[in-house]
Amino acid sequence: MAEVVHADVLKQILIRLYVEDLIRCKRVCKSWHSLITSPRFINRHLNRSYNEDRYYNEVSNRRxxxxxxxxxxxxxxxxxxxxxxxxxxxxxxxxxxxxxxxxxxxxxxxxxxxxxxxxxxxxxxxxxxxxxxxxxxxxxx
Structure with a gap:
């Protein structure tokens, strides 16, 4: 039996993914596509990435x-x-x-x-x- 993941938990999982993985996740269903392409989600994902980059020097995939x-x-x-x-x-x-x-x-x-x-x-x-x-x-x- 499939269990439903609460929307807030799903957002917290998706916000931590790399962009390449998010691109694949957009194809899962319409609601995921809408969430991932929304300006609010994009800004939150970008801010999280910037904060992580402050602590990790490995940004070779961004060149x-x-x-x-x-x-x-x-x-x-x-x-x-x-x-x-x-x-x-x-x-x-x-x-x-x-x-x-x-x-x-x-x-x-x-x-x-x-x-x-x-x-x-x-x-x-x-x-x-x-x-x-x-x-x-x-x-x-």
Missing amino acids: VCISHRHCSLVGSSNGLVCIISCISSRKVLVGNPLTREVRQLRLPGWMNHSPPVCSGFGYDSSKDDYKLIVGVEKRKN
Whole structure:
């Protein structure tokens, strides 16, 4: 006879898993998928991971390598990595190396004509959102 696990106990178990294991757990049922993909669960899992990283130096599975020389790392925040790819086409990609999910950002039209001089990527806690900052040289008329 199968026993039911209380929801709070299930959350405490899932919050301790590695991201790779959570990805597999999302396929168990719809309720687990909803829980694991909810912003609240993601934030709690991320905070727990950060707290564990303070005490353990082994973070080798979190390293990112860029092997393409036409790409540059803009920055990283909360496990997300921002890369400017294919300098001639100005693609900006934000990805999560652990889940292998990547999204391409829409850029304003003026970026197609002005190469970035400096850039940065980070998390804005006041807006609960990520920001890409790009600096370009002023065009001479």
